[in-house]
Amino acid sequence: MSxxxxxxxxxxxxxxxxxxxVVAVLALYLxxxxxxxxxxxxxxxxxxxxxxxxxxFPALRANLKSGVHQRLALARQNAQGQPTPASLMGAxxxxxxxxxxxxxxxxxxSLARLLRGQKPAQALxxxxxxxxxxxxxxxxxxxxxxxxxxxRFVFSVRQAGEDEDPIDLVLSRQGLFSWRLTELRLP
Numbered sequence: 001m002s003x004x005x006x007x008x009x010x011x012x013x014x015x016x017x018x019x020x021x022v023v024a025v026l027a028l029y030l031x032x033x034x035x036x037x038x039x040x041x042x043x044x045x046x047x048x049x050x051x052x053x054x055x056x057f058p059a060l061r062a063n064l065k066s067g068v069h070q071r072l073a074l075a076r077q078n079a080q081g082q083p084t085p086a087s088l089m090g091a092x093x094x095x096x097x098x099x100x101x102x103x104x105x106x107x108x109x110s111l112a113r114l115l116r117g118q119k120p121a122q123a124l125x126x127x128x129x130x131x132x133x134x135x136x137x138x139x140x141x142x143x144x145x146x147x148x149x150x151x152r153f154v155f156s157v158r159q160a161g162e163d164e165d166p167i168d169l170v171l172s173r174q175g176l177f178s179w180r181l182t183e184l185r186l187p
Contacts, residue, residue, distance in 0.1 A: 032153035032171050033145065035179040043115035048108030055111060056172070059182040063170075065102050067185065069095050111181070114167055117141040117159050120186050142166070153179060 035054055042051040072087065072094050105124045113123035140160040148154050151173040158166035170183035 027177060031177045032147075032173075032179045035171060036145065036153075036155055039181070040115055043112035046109075046112065048112055051112050051115075052108040054171075054180055055108065056174075056180040056182045057106065059172070059180075060184060061102050061106050063183040064106065064186075065095075065098055067183075068098055068102070106184075111184075114169070114184075115157065117157055119159075120167060 039051055039054050042048075042054075072090060110124045114120065142158050142160045142162075144154075144156040144166070146154050146156075148170070153171040153173075155169045155171065156166035157169070158164065165187035167187065168183075168185035169181055170185065171179040172182040174180050
C-alpha cells in the first residue's frame with residue numbers, strides 16, 4: 001500500500017471522528033431545546049399525560065415547597081437583614097398547609113397552562129376538566145431560554161407587555177440527552 005493512500009485513510013478517519021464529535025456536542029447542546037419543544041407541543045394540544053413524561057413531580061413539588069417556604073420566611077426582615085420571629089412563625093404555619101396544597105395544585109394540566117402563558121394564579125387554581133374549554137390567553141408570549149450550568153436549563157415565559165417577572169421553568173439533565181422539569185420559580 002502506498003503512503004499516499006495511508007495518508008488519505010488517516011485524513012478520512014480524522015474527518016469522520018471530528019464529524020462525530022461535532023454531532024455529539026450539538027446533540028448535547030440542543031437536547032433541552034428539543035425537550036422544551038415537545039413539552040410545549042403537549043401543552044398546546046392539552047395532552048397532560050404526555051407532558052407528564054418530562055416532569056419529575058417529586059423534585060418539582062419539593063423545590064416549589066422549599067422556595068415558597070423560604071420566600072415566606074424572608075418576607076419580613078429586621079435591621080440586620082435576618083427574618084423576624086413573626087415571619088419565621090408564619091412560615092412554619094404556612095409550611096404545614098403548603099405541602100398538601102402544592103401536591104394538589106401541581107398537575108400536568110396546571111403546568112400545561114403555565115407553559116401556554118397563563119399567570120400562576122389562573123393556571124394553578126383552575127378546576128380539573130375546565131382546561132379544554134378555556135380560551136387561550138390572547139396576548140403573545142415572551143420567552144427566554146438559557147443554560148444555568150451544564151445540567152440546568154431555564155425557560156422563562158410571560159405574556160408580552162406584562163411588567164411582572166416571568167415564570168421560570170427549570171429543566172435538569174437526566175443522563176446525557178434527557179431533561180425533566182424539576183423546579184418552578186414563580187414571580
